[in-house]
Amino acid sequence: MAGRSIQIAGTxxxxxxxxxxxxxxxxxQVKHGAGRAEIARSCGLSTQTVSNLIAELxxxxxxxxxxRRRSARGQPPVQYAFNPQGGAALGFEVxxxxxxxALTDLAxxxxxxxxxxxxxxxxxxxxxxxxxxxxxxxxRSSAPVLGAGLVLPGPFGVEGxxxxxxxxxSGWDGLDSASALAEAALGLPVIVEKDATAAAIGEVMRGSAxxxxxxxxxxxxxxxxLGVIAQGQPLRGAFGNAGEVGHVVVVPGGRxxxxxxxxxxxxxxxxxxxxxxLATRGLLAPDMPPGLGQTDTVALRLLAEGDPDLDAWMTxxxxxxxxxxxxxxNLFDPEAVVLGGALPDAxxxxxxxxxxxxxxxxxxxxxxxxxxxxxxVSGRMTGALGGAALVIHDTVTPRLxxxx
Ligand SMILES: [Zn+2]
Numbered sequence: 001m002a003g004r005s006i007q008i009a010g011t012x013x014x015x016x017x018x019x020x021x022x023x024x025x026x027x028x029q030v031k032h033g034a035g036r037a038e039i040a041r042s043c044g045l046s047t048q049t050v051s052n053l054i055a056e057l058x059x060x061x062x063x064x065x066x067x068r069r070r071s072a073r074g075q076p077p078v079q080y081a082f083n084p085q086g087g088a089a090l091g092f093e094v095x096x097x098x099x100x101x102a103l104t105d106l107a108x109x110x111x112x113x114x115x116x117x118x119x120x121x122x123x124x125x126x127x128x129x130x131x132x133x134x135x136x137x138x139x140r141s142s143a144p145v146l147g148a149g150l151v152l153p154g155p156f157g158v159e160g161x162x163x164x165x166x167x168x169x170s171g172w173d174g175l176d177s178a179s180a181l182a183e184a185a186l187g188l189p190v191i192v193e194k195d196a197t198a199a200a201i202g203e204v205m206r207g208s209a210x211x212x213x214x215x216x217x218x219x220x221x222x223x224x225x226l227g228v229i230a231q232g233q234p235l236r237g238a239f240g241n242a243g244e245v246g247h248v249v250v251v252p253g254g255r256x257x258x259x260x261x262x263x264x265x266x267x268x269x270x271x272x273x274x275x276x277x278l279a280t281r282g283l284l285a286p287d288m289p290p291g292l293g294q295t296d297t298v299a300l301r302l303l304a305e306g307d308p309d310l311d312a313w314m315t316x317x318x319x320x321x322x323x324x325x326x327x328x329x330n331l332f333d334p335e336a337v338v339l340g341g342a343l344p345d346a347x348x349x350x351x352x353x354x355x356x357x358x359x360x361x362x363x364x365x366x367x368x369x370x371x372x373x374x375x376x377v378s379g380r381m382t383g384a385l386g387g388a389a390l391v392i393h394d395t396v397t398p399r400l401x402x403x404x
Contacts, residue, residue, distance in 0.1 A: 017053075020045060024053050025062060025396040028082040033066050035077030054080055061086035061143070062106070062395075084109070087395070088141040090148040090188070091202075091387025092130055093195060095342070096121050096222050097292060099129050102384035103137040103145075106392050108205040112140045113381055123178065127185045134186050146395055147189040149387030150182050151198040153221050155241040191390045195383045196225030196243055197234045199341060199376070201393055202386030204229065207377040208338055215334045217376070218245065218325075220343035221383065222292060223266040228332055245328075246270060250320045265324055269317035269351075271343055274299055277313055296344050303346055314347070318354035325373060326358035333362055340376020341383065348375050 023043050028034060034042070040050040057063035058080075066081040084107035093100040095118075103112040114136070116129050130150075138145055182190040193201075196219035203209040203217060209229075217227040226243035228235040235242050246266035247259045254263025267273055275295040278284050283298050302310040325337050339348050352373050357364075363372050378385050 020049060021053055021057065022395070022397060024050065025057065025082060028063060028080060029396050033079040033081045035079055037077060039080070082106075082396070086143055087146040088137075088143045089388040089391035089395075090134060090137055090145055091151065091198075091384040091389070091391070092133070092148060092182075093151040093198075093383030093387060094118075094121065094126055095153070095292075095383075099126060099133070100381060100384040101130075101133045101137065102381050102388050103141060104385065104388040104392070105143070106146075106395065108202070108385070108389055108392060110381070110385065112137060113384065123181055127181055130182065131185045134188070145188060147191065147391040148182065148186055149198060149390035150178060150190050150192045151195045151383045151387040151390075152178060152192065153223065154194045154196075154225065155244050189391075191387075191394055193234075193387070193390055194225065194227070194236075194240060194243070195219055195221050195341075195386070196227035197236070198227070198386030198390055199378070199382045200227030200229050200338070200386070201234065202378055202382060202389040203338055203340060203376050205389045205392065206385070207382075208340070208374045209336070209376075212335045214332070216328045216332055216337045218321075218328075218337060218339045218341075219382070220271055220339070220341035220348070222272050222342075223270045226328070228334075230332065245324065248324060248327075250324065265320060268320050271295060273317075274313065281309065292342070296342075296347075299347055300344055303350060314350050315354050318351050319356070321351065322355045322357050325355065326361045329361040329363035329372070336370055336372060336374050337363075338374045338376050340378065342380050345375065345379060 020043070023045070024039055027039060027043055036047055036050050036054060039045070040047045043050070054063060058065070062083055063080050063086075064083045066079045068076040068078055084105045087106050088111065089104050089106065091102045091104070097118055099116045099118055101114050102110060104110055114133060116133065118126060118129070134148065179190045179192040182192070196217055199219045200209065200215070200217035204212065209215055209217070212229070213232050214230050217229070219225040219227060224246035226245035228243060237243075247257065247261060247264045249261055249263045250265045250268065251263035255267040256262055257264035257267050271292050275284065275292055278295060278298055284294060299310060328334065328337055339352060352375060355373060357372055376382055
């Protein structure tokens, strides 16, 4: 978004302290125990600074003393460890038809989740449901909730385009206004992120992208979004809209899309496209609620029955997806492309099995240790878990834009 431009930060004691705190926590999260001198040496901080930070982090229960390590001479140093149970993180995913919430500890382990249907995706009514779920989550958490990640489908602030449609939230004009609205209602710090990017960060924390530094995440929400993690950092674009891959034209002159293009990927390979297809077959009752959960249920049943029409739909969707994946590989040189989100695992696996990936790709090389395409493992809660992961990421990882 325009407000999040990169600035040269001035020296500011509070800013420096917050940054150093993240550096120390980030180090202990990876290191599983270290003494003060080691932390100081490894993080480039003075021992006094580390001692002050450790005292503060111990008080906040984010760090615990974990005994002494054997040492060749002298008094062995006290070991300090990151305490994932010292805090909790909330993640909300707003879909056009549902609100999903996940409560996790600071290691990303799920403590509680819930889902509510949404009659309207108007921000004020969504925030009212969020407030109720936030209170329910706080009541279930023995540790303080440090913040909430709010995950929305993009694009944001594109009022110049006629983007209103089944895959877009109406009324959510920008990330900044959404975050201000949610912070006021929840009384918590709120980080807003696009669903595909949040899902990608969540998948690094606890899923198929663990250990990956550069990868692409194709997110099947209602439409199709793309999250790109490059050298460990999400790629957002100038206005937070990088990755609108659902509106890449794959069939020139093809089906009209809500965005104004003809033949967008989203019109062929998304959950909304699947729903439309099943509806034309009369498999979805006309009076059913507008949610996509029914679509998933019907499609899974057809898949289990070996329905030839569903098979043909998936084959066509995979045929159009494959060159898009090849393009992503050539553009971003990822370690892998992950397919995940709300589309059920069996359908994602079916799509992946049908992909005939292009030969002409930088990702096609000998000595690969993992497949070019992976399936996400967080299932329908991917977005909400990704939201919680944003809070954890913000708590323990030094951000590039917060460097003193
Ligand atoms: Zn489109």
